Amino acid sequence: MRAEKTDTHIRQEQIVRAALDQINHYGIKKLSIASVAQGVGVVPSAIYRHFKSKDDVLDAVPDMIEGKLQANIRLTCEETPNPIERLKRLMVRHVQTIRENQAIPRIIFSEDLYGGRQGRKTKVYRIVMRYLDQVAEIVRQGQKEGQIRPDVDPEAVSLFFLGMVQPTGFLWFLSDGKFDLKKHTGKVWQLFAKMIRKE
Amino acid sequence: MRAEKTDTHIRQEQIVRAALDQINHYGIKKLSIASVAQGVGVVPSAIYRHFKSKDDVLDAVPDMIEGKLQANIRLTCEETPNPIERLKRLMVRHVQTIRENQAIPRIIFSEDLYGGRQGRKTKVYRIVMRYLDQVAEIVRQGQKEGQIRPDVDPEAVSLFFLGMVQPTGFLWFLSDGKFDLKKHTGKVWQLFAKMIRKE
């Protein structure tokens, strides 16, 4: 059966999305041009109409991840102006995003991403640093408004923010979902809030 | 040239060590029976005298990692009885270990480890949880001795301990060493100590 002819811009997005899906469900190791093609509903060689190589497909994946991170920040900031509340909701969103997209840790830590091509590491580094900067900015805002202790270093806090989210997500992944995410993020958040909140 | 005939127990250790080395230098993706064999100084097929398959070689790697983590705990506890000092030194050691063995994050997050075989995930989960328990135990000790605030949850603190170390190591890896590990772990430790120390 012949697949419907579709504009290359649309196909490109479908392909990247299919790649992300494949990674979510089966992991990077199983990601092949064949499986991506099947996800899209075309024959493997058709992929090469839209991307020059598998590496080119992988190149597009971090951009999609950045999109999700940035959306989380935007949505959170629209939701509430309160800095501490922002941090809390951003954490919940972040955990939720990881939960829905196991692909994110899988990709971000994967060799298949970094081994293949120069510069991808730098790209991901930039994405993470940007995210951390935005978190630090929220912290500074909170200090200016007097809700967050002025004697804590915003950069360090942003690292801790990541440190709140990364290990829990990791353990959740390792345990195949048995690690109680809600309970542990709750506990960790309490401690985090205690650390930064001005009494 | 024929390699010297060597006892299988010794060879097995050499092989696992060589695998770890390969991963440290070139990443998991490049880990092949051929490269491991070269590291050991034998011909690829010789590996099969000592391991049934590549998967069996990979199975042995997490044990070696656990050995390093446990050694860190042991050495630290021998060095000082002070709980807060223990945590600090354990952090330094942990970061140092990651620095020397990029293989550890590379393996722990890798699909090549989990994709291959059932149960390896569980094994790593157990290793990490054990480590966290030991950290939590140090925290409890500190609470008993009155140096650590009694109102913080030891489990949450142990997660934060991991959260102090994991993201920094990750960023260091991503940035190819440009991320200033010493400076940032210093900052993060200060914040961590402030959080748990009883005034």
Added chain:
DNA sequence: TGTACATCAGTGAACGCGCGTTCACTGATGTAC
């Protein structure tokens, strides 16, 4: 002390599978006249 044999690690050639990639061809869609 010497001989015969068993054991076992090392070797290199070969196999087979998965998979990324190429290529000539097909057929649908849009466009010029």
Added chain:
DNA sequence: TGTACATCAGTGAACGCGCGTTCACTGATGTAC
């Protein structure tokens, strides 16, 4: 409105490479007699 042609996405067969794994053979070491 109809015809000819260009464009471009989809197809399937085939190629080639990397790599894990097998296997028959080699040769060193240890052991029994």
